[in-house]
Amino acid sequence: MAQGSARDPDLVVELLWRDGDAKRVLSLERIVQAAVEVADGEGLSGLSMRKVAERLGFTGMSLYRHVPGRDALVELMCDAVLGGPPEDPVGGGWRSRLEEWARKGWELRKRHPWLAEVRGTRQLPGPNGVAHYEHVLGILAGTGLAPAEVVAAVNLVGRFVDAEAAVLVEAARAERSSGVGHDEWWAARGSLYAWLDRYPTLTALWEAGGFDESEDPFEFGLARVLDGIELLVGKRDEMRDEMRDGMCQECGEPVERQSSGRTRAYCSRACQQRAYRKRKSG
Numbered sequence: 001m002a003q004g005s006a007r008d009p010d011l012v013v014e015l016l017w018r019d020g021d022a023k024r025v026l027s028l029e030r031i032v033q034a035a036v037e038v039a040d041g042e043g044l045s046g047l048s049m050r051k052v053a054e055r056l057g058f059t060g061m062s063l064y065r066h067v068p069g070r071d072a073l074v075e076l077m078c079d080a081v082l083g084g085p086p087e088d089p090v091g092g093g094w095r096s097r098l099e100e101w102a103r104k105g106w107e108l109r110k111r112h113p114w115l116a117e118v119r120g121t122r123q124l125p126g127p128n129g130v131a132h133y134e135h136v137l138g139i140l141a142g143t144g145l146a147p148a149e150v151v152a153a154v155n156l157v158g159r160f161v162d163a164e165a166a167v168l169v170e171a172a173r174a175e176r177s178s179g180v181g182h183d184e185w186w187a188a189r190g191s192l193y194a195w196l197d198r199y200p201t202l203t204a205l206w207e208a209g210g211f212d213e214s215e216d217p218f219e220f221g222l223a224r225v226l227d228g229i230e231l232l233v234g235k236r237d238e239m240r241d242e243m244r245d246g247m248c249q250e251c252g253e254p255v256e257r258q259s260s261g262r263t264r265a266y267c268s269r270a271c272q273q274r275a276y277r278k279r280k281s282g
Contacts, residue, residue, distance in 0.1 A: 009124060012072045016079055016126035026058055028066045032076045039077065039114040043173065047114070049073070074118060079126030081112050086135045094233070095226055097139045102157050102222055109165035113172060116165035140229075144236035153229050160225050164218045 015028065034055045039047045049070055053060040067073050086104070109115050125133065133154075140150045171182050178185065197203050205211065248255050248267035255267045266272040
């Protein structure tokens with residue numbers, strides 16, 4: 001098989017969902033672990049089948065008997081670093097549980113920054129990926145959100161974590177290529193700062209210390225995203241309560257709304273009488 005990024009989706013699915021044999025001298029598990037180590041140190045741009053093979057003490061061609069190419073290997077790596085199904089802590093509402101899920105994803109991306117470099121809308125999930133997705137969907141499935149809103153909210157939080165992780169990756173890449181740290185590079189931009197005093201809002205915020213101790217971007221952003229989801233959950237709960245108030249307590253059919261006075265509890269005289277008889281007999 002020729003070297004490169006060959007990717008047969010059906011073969012990748014088979015590799016992701018396989019029952020592996022880790023005891024073999026050169027197993028797929030060992031290849032994936034070595035690839036993760038290379039990517040952790042050099043990023044995805046530094047990952048190649050040759051480097052992985054060298055780390056394991058084999059030739060590059062020997063790897064192709066186990067994995068068809070670099071792209072398929074990256075998908076195996078993504079699933080491997082997730083680990084097993086996440087534990088669901090006892091107690092806590094949906095917000096605290098969703099926040100914990102996001103924080104764990106953030107810590108994972110700080111340990112493996114290359115995860116933020118994986119792009120595309122056709123990344124195939126493995127068993128670990130599906131287990132984690134099932135877990136987080138379950139966090140919001142018990143709220144009043146509609147099914148499509150549950151999926152959209154989970155994807156929104158996931159994309160936020162990925163976006164913040166991508167910023168870290170770009171900063172690290174720039175530092176590696178230039179040999180100059182982020183803060184040091186910006187501190188040396190005096191020629192730019194000399195032009196900025198013509199912008200009154202920027203200048204006022206600068207002089208007021210707005211840029212001295214900036215908000216942590218991940219913490220600030222996560223809180224605002226969760227605030228938005230919480231607001232939507234609250235609205236859906238209100239709608240559900242309103243619908244419940246407008247239903248007959250006996251048969252569940254809609255109750256005709258009255259222009260004034262207390263909301264009726266029953267849709268008809270017959271339902272009211274049935275409810276009365278049940279109370280007496282009970």
